[in-house]
Amino acid sequence: MKRIPRPIRLVRPIVFALGAGFALTSAAVHTGTEQAPTIVAGNAVKWGAAPPSLPSGAQASVLHGNPGKEGPFVLRLKFPAGFVVPPHQHSKDELVTVISGRFSIIAGEKVDRSAFRALPPASFVNLPAGTSHYAVAETESVVQINGIGPFDITYVNPKDDPRAQ
Numbered sequence: 001m002k003r004i005p006r007p008i009r010l011v012r013p014i015v016f017a018l019g020a021g022f023a024l025t026s027a028a029v030h031t032g033t034e035q036a037p038t039i040v041a042g043n044a045v046k047w048g049a050a051p052p053s054l055p056s057g058a059q060a061s062v063l064h065g066n067p068g069k070e071g072p073f074v075l076r077l078k079f080p081a082g083f084v085v086p087p088h089q090h091s092k093d094e095l096v097t098v099i100s101g102r103f104s105i106i107a108g109e110k111v112d113r114s115a116f117r118a119l120p121p122a123s124f125v126n127l128p129a130g131t132s133h134y135a136v137a138e139t140e141s142v143v144q145i146n147g148i149g150p151f152d153i154t155y156v157n158p159k160d161d162p163r164a165q
């Protein structure tokens with residue numbers, strides 16, 4: 001009987017130990033709560049009326065989560081040309097990405113048309129919670145809002161709140 005050299009005899013137990021370690025690690029990481037990925041093709045976005053907290057004329061599509069409930073969400077908004085969202089605040093951070101159009105977000109408590117600076121598509125804006133700001137769509141524009149719900153809006157001037165009209 002031919003004797004197997006010692007280093008080769010150690011390979012099998014080492015490979016077995018590594019395989020068992022990977023299997024145990026994978027089992028420990030798997031929690032059973034994983035969800036399938038959310039994939040929404042651009043041509044599959046379904047638009048509907050925006051929430052009543054926005055002036056009429058805007059459209060909305062929830063791509064992920066629920067902005068009205070606790071947890072992460074992704075919301076797209078489509079605004080017609082000339083649309084203005086009056087000065088307002090949110091109780092949580094608002095993360096905005098301009099998808100298309102000529103869209104401006106301006107910090108402040110009063111609309112100042114001289115402050116408009118259109119953000120080109122692919123622009124990103126982080127609005128920390130409590131930041132007073134307003135938005136203007138110079139042309140038809142689409143923006144995406146990412147955040148943690150529940151998402152709220154409080155108008156600086158309560159008379160601007162469409163829910164009160």
